[in-house]
Amino acid sequence: MGLRVALCACLLALAAAGCGTAEREDDAAAVSVRFHAALKAGDGQAACDQLAEETASKLEQQEQKPCEEAILGLELPKGGSVAVRRVEMRSAYAGLAEGSADFLDEGPDGWKVSAAGCRAVTPNRPYECELEG
């Protein structure tokens, strides 16, 4: 009896973890979609709102411009949908239908884009990204 209860509890916990992961994947993908939609609309501020703090400040340093101006000058996909989504602990991957990918981190304000416009150039090496923190 005790074993059966423990097994049911395990299965429920696994199911709950699975559901939780799917929800978090959707949340991360939504941030990625919002980011690229803002670029399509030419709204630099809205795009920068989706960025991780470290990524935005690195961009400002590199380009010597405010984030909302600098972000519009990068060669990032304008609009698009997420075809592949993965969440592992507090990191996420959003593969866009057009081919490139975004990486996201989960912080106190939810998911934020830490790298965008990423492509796998060399197998088993970090992706090369147009924007990263």
Next chain:
Amino acid sequence: MRRFLKHNGLSVAFLVLFLAAVGGQAIAGHADFNEEQIRHGDPELSLGRYVVSADFGTAVMENWQSEFLQFTLFILLTVWLVQRGSPESKELDKAGRESDEEQKVGPHAQRNSPVWAKVEGIGRTLYENSLLIVMGTIWLGTWFAQSVTGWTQYNSERLDHHMDTVGWWHYLGRPDFWEKTLQNWQSEFLAVGSMAIFAVYLRQRGSPESKPVGAPHTATGVEG
């Protein structure tokens, strides 16, 4: 209650030690995890979220699996392998599964033998091997759990470094999985092997894990 504690002191003591140690591991692991988060400028995690994280899961499971493997192997190998002079070993001429008479099963069962020792068939076969089956199942279950939590942790690190994730099957071939596994196995094998040899020559008065202090070094399968 007092009588219960006196008769079950060993299991109660180890249960209390286990709970204290696993609680301490959770608290220390949580503090260590958050120190690392602060160093990387990442947000801290609550204790509740830490104990259900892959970090804590891997740390616990990789130790559990190796402990249960240790006992599974010890139970299995001591059926056939002996160690001259060791109280951990059977007598040298008793290697193997032994006769029904020696094992007190079937017609040789005693009045107070467990019911499954008295019957014939699959029920008895399962009961004859029940210790190995349960310990082995827990070992495989916890090793599987280690592979899943380790895989999550590994993929999270890959995403942090802007790399693609890998599948579970692929992770089983990665050095990360085998390093976590073998670093625990080697310590268990060393400890068990040391115990089998040390107990030939060394004694602990009053412990059933040792031979009686005055027993000769050549006496095998004798417990104090």
